Amino acid sequence: GTRRRTGLADMASATAAAGAGASPVRLRPFKRVAVVGGTHGNETTGVYALRRFQKHPELLARDGIDVEYCLANPKAVREVRRFVDDDLNRQYSMARLRDDSLESYESVRAKLIEQRFGPKDSDRPHADFLVDMHTTTSRMGITMIFESQGVDPAALYVAKEVRRMLAGRTSAPVFILFADLERDGIPHTPSIARSGVAIEVGPVAQGLLRSDACEWMEQAALAVMDAIARLNTGEATASEAEAVPVFQNSRVKVPCPAGEDGSPLAVFHERLQDGDYRPLRKGDPIFRGLDGEVIEYDGRLGDTVFPVFVNEAAYYLPESGLGFALCHHATLPLPPIVTAEDGAARLSLPVPPADDAEAVAAAIEASDPWEAAEAAAATA
Ligand SMILES: [Zn+2]
Known part of the structure; x- marks a missing residue:
């Protein structure tokens, strides 16, 4: 249609000046990327994506990046269950990783995975970036989740690049879901690497493979790799500071x-x-x-x-x-990023106060993100 709509994107450009003029931050390059599926054994979309990426390594191959694959919970995948003894994606706090008395199947798996891609409490863990592939029965489209103590600019950059790259290309909208958490306590898989994101796609039933959800997952994972490659080549340095609208999970x-x-x-x-x-x-x-x-x-x-x-x-x-x-909505400032060998392992930028909830609500009610995504994908 030709009707002018006011959506969240317009709000973002209106507040973009907030981050303008910020000087670049320096991060170490992201050379080793861990791609994880089957953290939850009944989220078969991620398991299928993992198989496809392993069979067709050209899909995720990017110059200068080593990709390592991990099927996180093989026993639960075999049994098409979320977990066998305990939720694997609740095991990655420092306290649980270092607690030798924990012996459930999933706590042992978490320790093995952390030995492979961590250590979590290191500035030089094996994995520079970790992507964990999940599905949800909720109608969350393609949700890029990142959790960090303060704002991790690398994860924020990757998440917003996925949203930019997939706009008009997928029948589901892309949302960014951020949580500000004390790093040691984060129980989720990406926290063992230097930086990382979880991809959630949905709605899709547990144990079910649907072509739309598989397409959303594949497109999101490919876009994650493109974004990381762009960080490494320094293309991100040319980008202006941005203000990125996100939902902030209050937990x-x-x-x-x-x-x-x-x-x-x-x-x-x-x-x-x-x-x-x-x-x-x-x-x-x-x-x-x-x-x-x-x-x-x-x-x-x-x-x-x-x-x-x-x-x-x-x-x-x-x-x-x-x-x-329950979430608030916030607009996170994202400075330009420079990667260099002497750059920081990770950074923690301040979290701004939440946006005015009623203004955000009005923008969402004026322009439904699902309608917009479906219309754009239909004409693509
Ligand atoms: Zn999951």
Whole structure:
């Protein structure tokens, strides 16, 4: 259509001046990239992508970069289960990695994987960058997740480049989901490398392969490699400082009401179902209970927030963390990046305060990112 829409992209350009004039930051090049699939054994899209990349190494091959592949949880993959004993993607905090008393299958796997790609507590871990491939039953499109103590400019650069490169090319929109966490405590796979991202694609059912989700995963992984190659060749140095809109995961979760045995006593309300990244306001319905009663959002993180992992099937499991998560929205300044052998291993840039939630909500409601992605992909 010709109707002018105001979306989040316009908000970003309006605030881009925030980072203008910033001097470049210096990082060591990213020469060894770990590509991980099957961290969760029933997220078969990532396992399939891994097989395809191993059979066709030209897909991820980039000058000057060694790619190493890892099937993280082979036993769970064989059994098409999320995990055997415990959630592998909750094992990578320093405390758990160094706790010799932990002997579950997944805690042992985590230690082996950290020995291969870490050490996590090193400035020279084996992997410079780690990509972990996941799926979700939530309608999160292609979500680039990065977690760091402060803002990791390398991961932010890669995530925003994936979004830029895939715009108009995939039938799912790309979102960036950031969490500011104390580094040692981060329990997730990418934290063992110098830098990294998790790719989540969805909605897709557990154990299921769908061509659309496979395409989203492959396109995202290829774009990650292009972005890393661009960092290494110094093309990123020419780019101006940018302001990158992201959703910031507060890690505040809202569990579904459950009985003493853990069984759900409510379902996600139809107005919240598939409502990832859409505004959720205090008083909006979130669950419908066994007796038909409607449970509303209580405003615990603010009057207007943005939910993610809405009705993720794994989050009915206490080992994985119950409930959907609430986000703020923030605009992160990204300085130009120079890679050099004497550059820093990793950097931690300050996290700005959250954006005005109502302004973000209005922008999202004016331009649905799924409609925009589907329309662009249909005409491509
Ligand atoms: Zn997963």
